[in-house]
Amino acid sequence: xxxxxxxxxxxxxxxxxxxxxxxxxxxxxxxxxxxxxxxxxxxxxxxxxxxxxxxxxxxxxxxxxxxxxxxxxxxxxxxxxxxxxxxxxxxxxxxxxxxxxxxxxxxxxxxxxxxxxxxxxxxxxxxxxxxxxxxxxxxxxxxxxxxxxxxxxxxxxxxxxxxxxxxxxxxxxxxxxxxxxxxxxxxxxxxxxxxxxxxxxxxxxxxxxxxxxxxxxxxxx
Ligand SMILES: [Zn+2]
Numbered sequence: 001x002x003x004x005x006x007x008x009x010x011x012x013x014x015x016x017x018x019x020x021x022x023x024x025x026x027x028x029x030x031x032x033x034x035x036x037x038x039x040x041x042x043x044x045x046x047x048x049x050x051x052x053x054x055x056x057x058x059x060x061x062x063x064x065x066x067x068x069x070x071x072x073x074x075x076x077x078x079x080x081x082x083x084x085x086x087x088x089x090x091x092x093x094x095x096x097x098x099x100x101x102x103x104x105x106x107x108x109x110x111x112x113x114x115x116x117x118x119x120x121x122x123x124x125x126x127x128x129x130x131x132x133x134x135x136x137x138x139x140x141x142x143x144x145x146x147x148x149x150x151x152x153x154x155x156x157x158x159x160x161x162x163x164x165x166x167x168x169x170x171x172x173x174x175x176x177x178x179x180x181x182x183x184x185x186x187x188x189x190x191x192x193x194x195x196x197x198x199x200x201x202x203x204x205x206x207x208x209x210x211x212x213x214x215x216x217x218x219x220x221x
Contacts, residue, residue, distance in 0.1 A: 009033070010039060017046055126144075126221075128141050133218065149199060153191065155189070155191050156190055166208070167182075167196075168206060171202045177198040204220060206218070
């Protein structure tokens with residue numbers, strides 16, 4: 001048994017634990033494991049990642065809420081934060097590789113089942129109630145909680161044509177965070193994406209004001 005053979009087997013252990021190898025590779029890895037206690041120990045170390053796999057059951061995918069698009073990043077970041085300081089060198093790298101395999105299986109299962117499970121769409125929209133302060137204006141709003149801040153998706157009619165409106169997000173302490181401006185288009189329906197650097201957990205409302213600073217639409221959430 002030479003070093004190259006160990007390396008080749010160890011690169012495959014994640015896929016082996018997940019039963020993703022073809023028959024030839026699987027037989028080769030099994031044969032090596034029979035004669036190599038070191039690689040068997042390595043398999044015991046990476047195998048727990050395979051237990052994360054109920055996600056790969058297509059029948060269950062439709063029952064699960066779509067995770068936020070950054071979930072994959074958070075899992076990998078979490079694994080790094082939790083394991084790298086304690087585990088050392090090659091073992092830590094292999095654990096990360098095994099977890100990456102798990103995430104890839106999640107993507108593959110999502111595609112097979114017709115669900116974009118780890119894909120960036122659908123965006124999680126949060127409907128919020130709006131109060132209109134100006135006659136003739138009609139407005140609805142949804143929030144999109146991004147990792148970089150809140151996006152307001154404003155749908156409305158009756159914002160006076162040619163007039164500039166300003167969006168502001170509010171935090172718990174009453175602090176105001178700019179979320180952009182738009183120009184009214186009158187009676188035509190309008191959809192505006194207004195972005196702010198305030199995170200969803202810190203945002204409690206928003207306000208659309210006219211050029212005079214008077215509120216036209218407001219929302220508390
Ligand atoms: Zn070995």
